[in-house]
Amino acid sequence: xxxxxxxxxHLVPGRHFQYxxxxxVELFLSFYFAMTGMHALHMVVGVGLMLVLLGLALRDRFSPxxxxxxxMGGLYWHFVDIIWIFLFPLLYLIGRHQ
Numbered sequence: 001x002x003x004x005x006x007x008x009x010h011l012v013p014g015r016h017f018q019y020x021x022x023x024x025v026e027l028f029l030s031f032y033f034a035m036t037g038m039h040a041l042h043m044v045v046g047v048g049l050m051l052v053l054l055g056l057a058l059r060d061r062f063s064p065x066x067x068x069x070x071x072m073g074g075l076y077w078h079f080v081d082i083i084w085i086f087l088f089p090l091l092y093l094i095g096r097h098q
Contacts, residue, residue, distance in 0.1 A: 011029055012029070013029050013030045036087070039083060046080050049073050050073060056069070057070070
């Protein structure tokens with residue numbers, strides 16, 4: 001939703017970028033799209049990983065003696081989650097004042 005709104009208002013950095021305000025906005029939006037895009041990519045990988053682990057769990061591939069893939073999948077997912085804890089304030093909260 002946010003990407004389509006920015007696309008509609010010509011706020012995607014590049015040839016068609018149009019903004020009459022501060023010149024740093026294009027730089028900020030470049031970082032915004034790079035960081036949120038990378039985060040989204042890692043989320044898609046994480047969801048795929050969780051689906052694979054779910055399939056393996058439904059086939060009883062894990063036991064109390066062998067659960068390392070589940071542990072690694074959880075660590076990966078929490079890594080992606082922790083990145084969002086830093087990205088959200090950085091992109092959406094810092095610099096907001098009324």
